[in-house]
Amino acid sequence: MDPQKRVFRNGGLVVEADRIKAIGQSAEIFHEFSAIAGELVDLNGRILLPGFVNTHVHTSQQLARGIADDVDLLTWLHERIWPYESNMTEEDSYISTLLCGIELIRSGVTCFAEAGGQHVSGMARAVELLGLRACLTQSTMDSGQGLPDHWGVHSTDYCIQSQKELYRKHHETADGRIRIWFGIRQIMNATDRLLLETRDAAKELNTGIHMHVAEIPYENQLVMDTQGVDHGTVTYLEKIELLQSNLLAAHSVWVNKSEIGFLSKAGVKVSHCPAAAMKMLGFAPVKEMLDAGICVSLGTDGAPSNNRMSIGLS
Numbered sequence: 628m629d630p631q632k633r634v635f636r637n638g639g640l641v642v643e644a645d646r647i648k649a650i651g652q653s654a655e656i657f658h659e660f661s662a663i664a665g666e667l668v669d670l671n672g673r674i675l676l677p678g679f680v681n682t683h684v685h686t687s688q689q690l691a692r693g694i695a696d697d698v699d700l701l702t703w704l705h706e707r708i709w710p711y712e713s714n715m716t717e718e719d720s721y722i723s724t725l726l727c728g729i730e731l732i733r734s735g736v737t738c739f740a741e742a743g744g745q746h747v748s749g750m751a752r753a754v755e756l757l758g759l760r761a762c763l764t765q766s767t768m769d770s771g772q773g774l775p776d777h778w779g780v781h782s783t784d785y786c787i788q789s790q791k792e793l794y795r796k797h798h799e800t801a802d803g804r805i806r807i808w809f810g811i812r813q814i815m816n817a818t819d820r821l822l823l824e825t826r827d828a829a830k831e832l833n834t835g836i837h838m839h840v841a842e843i844p845y846e847n848q849l850v851m852d853t854q855g856v857d858h859g860t861v862t863y864l865e866k867i868e869l870l871q872s873n874l875l876a877a878h879s880v881w882v883n884k885s886e887i888g889f890l891s892k893a894g895v896k897v898s899h900c901p902a903a904a905m906k907m908l909g910f911a912p913v914k915e916m917l918d919a920g921i922c923v924s925l926g927t928d929g930a931p932s933n934n935r936m937s938i939g940l941s
């Protein structure tokens with residue numbers, strides 16, 4: 628993980644407390660540190676890798692594994708996932724995040740980007756205990772179709788204020804392992820005001836934005852019909868200057884050539900979730916995005932979109 632991308636055959640590693648103190652050839656490391664080592668672990672025949680970063684996880688959805696198989700995205704959201712999420716308590720979110728985190732650790736993940744749930748304080752409590760690093764995000768929706776009646780639509784002011792409060796409360800906590808980002812669930816449930824104020828608030832606090840982008844053709848069509856742009860979500864986000872280097876655009880499946888250019892020019896990061904893509908969305912033009920210099924990372928998405936948290940089998 629250094630600029631030279633060094634690989635050590637017969638390597639050795641010294642860990643002090645929770646930090647890597649030294650890394651190098653096993654013989655040299657042994658010579659220098661064995662006299663003061665508290666514990667020696669023989670990893671002969673093993674491979675030590677840096678931790679994986681899972682860039683799109685819904686920790687709150689861990690308890691919902693299997694509740695929404697074999698349906699299209701809108702049925703998945705409106706009839707399965709939102710009724711589930713809207714009934715969660717903070718304690719549910721805590722337990723769900725614990726369970727999700729255990730599975731992430733088991734598959735070698737040490738850091739993840741939360742895609743957005745309701746109870747960030749519950750997530751933060753779990754992450755503190757798990758020892759993972761995380762960029763936590765509240766899911767915000769201030770308009771649009773499909774929200775359960777008892778949930779209602781939050782005001783734009785509430786969406787922004789509650790996230791600023793979460794930032795004040797949790798950002799850089801757990802020894803700096805937790806960061807708070809802003810979240811936009813998706814454009815179909817966001818007013819222009821929410822999009823713009825999220826853009827400005829994230830800039831003001833110098834933090835990231837996590838958003839589901841261009842997931843299905845219907846989304847692009849809706850944006851074209853309502854906003855008068857000639858393609859979909861990415862074209863509109865470019866128009867309102869939301870495409871910036873602090874944006875993590877999840878999925879980004881339905882993007883055309885010029886939109887790939889917009890993402891690249893703005894330095895937007897894309898989280899590619901292959902399992903969720905094949906289950907529900909369609910496959911993103913990953914090669915074209917990489918060729919355009921876009922930073923494309925891997926995500927698993929939540930348990931009901933994938934059924935496992937393995938980044939190696941994402």
Ligand SMILES: [Zn+2]
Nearest residue numbers: 742877928929
């Ligand atoms: Zn997602």
